[in-house]
Amino acid sequence: MRSVNILSCPNCGKELCHNDKSYYCLNNHHFDIAKEGYVNLLVHTQKPTGDNKEMVMARREFFKGDHYKILKDEILKTTKELAPEIIVDAGAGEGYYTKAISDHCDALIYAFDMSKNAIKIAKKKAPKVHYIVANVFHLPLISESVDLVLSVFTPLAMKENHRILKKGAYLLKAGPASDHLFEMKALVYDAPYLNPIKEIDHEGFEKLRDYEIKEVITLSNDDLKNLFTMTPYVHSCPSSGKERLFKTDELKVTIAFRLELFKKL
Ligand SMILES: C[S@@+](CC[C@H](N)C(=O)[O-])C[C@H]1O[C@@H](n2cnc3c(N)ncnc32)[C@H](O)[C@@H]1O
Ligand SMILES: [Zn+2]
Structure with a gap:
């Protein structure tokens, strides 16, 4: 597998090298490569949270239907246009977008997630990608080593992204627009609300683009159950709403995404 030495030791910050079995630094800190091919670089003081197994499995099943193709294609198009090397x-979750990029771009890809369950699935789908269990707020990466960071429906770590990006390199953020999944929310909540649209403090970056893409898709009962289970609504919705959703055979749902492209100054 192609690699460059941009990973850093989560214990001491020195560069990490690797052989077939493990990653190691000059200070003799070792991190075994799991049999599935990923490496866990979370230090023991960081609690391995991230999505639980049920959410990960639901997302894996939902993505099999390619319902978010519109976003996948947009991310791929922008990535190709920016022509990053790293x-x-x-x-990255279970790697729906990561796999698309790995299949269609020649870049070296490093994908991080706190959820081991997600990383295991993702690694199987795209073996060329370096998959690493780590916290996006403390990435085990050397400063100014990366050409493009993707942050898709994930907590955004602006300062950490700024640190790891080369000068003039890019950050592409994608997340929900105000009416994303509105019809599903109207089904499960008595008083559904539009998603709040927040402005990101992008100190140290220039914002180059900020736009939305949307479409209406038709979801089956299984799709709806999976979609519901992979969203935060699963924790907050009333049980009557969940029952209504589980009894719905088919629903037309708006998917609406906001994309923001930043350039490091
Ligand atoms: C909604 S999922 C999105 C996954 C993928 N980008 C996608 O769009 O399919 C959010 C992911 O962020 C991960 N996550 C949450 N907080 C994290 C953190 N601090 N560091 C690394 N991953 C985190 C979760 O485990 C989960 O896989
Ligand atoms: Zn070390």
């Missing part, structure tokens, strides 16, 4: 997917 990409970081910060919070």
Whole structure:
């Protein structure tokens, strides 16, 4: 597998080298490569949170239907246009977007997520990608080593992204626009609300683009259950709403995404 030495030791910050079995630094800190091919670089003081197994499995099933193709294609188009050599997917989940980029771009890709369950699935789908269990707020990466960071539906670590990006390099953020999944929310909540649209403090970056893409898709009962389970609504919605959703055979749902492209100054 192609690699460059941009990983840094989570214990001491020195450069990490690797052989077939493990990653190691000059100070003799070792990190075994799991049999699935990923490495866990979370230090023991960082609690391995991230999405639980149920959410990860639901997302894996939902993505099999390619319902978010519109976003996948947009991310791929922008990535090709920017022609990065080194990409970081910060919070890659089970790698729906990462795999698309790995299949269609020649870049070296490093994908991080706190959830081991997600990383295991992702690594199987795109073996060329370096998959690493780590916290996006403390990435085990050398400063100014990356050409493009992707942050897709994931907590955004602006300062950490700024640190790891080369000068003039890019951050592409994608997340929900105000009416994303509105019809599903109207089904499960008595008083559904539009997603709040927040402005990001992008000190140290220039914002180059800020736009939305949207479409209406038709979801089956299984799709709806998976989609619901992979969103935060699963924790907050009333049980009556969940029952209504589980009894719905088919629903037309708006998917609406906001994309923001930043350039490091
Ligand atoms: C909604 S999912 C999005 C995954 C993927 N980008 C996608 O769009 O399919 C959010 C992901 O962020 C991960 N995550 C949450 N907080 C994190 C953190 N601090 N560091 C790394 N990953 C984190 C979760 O484990 C989960 O896989
Ligand atoms: Zn070390």
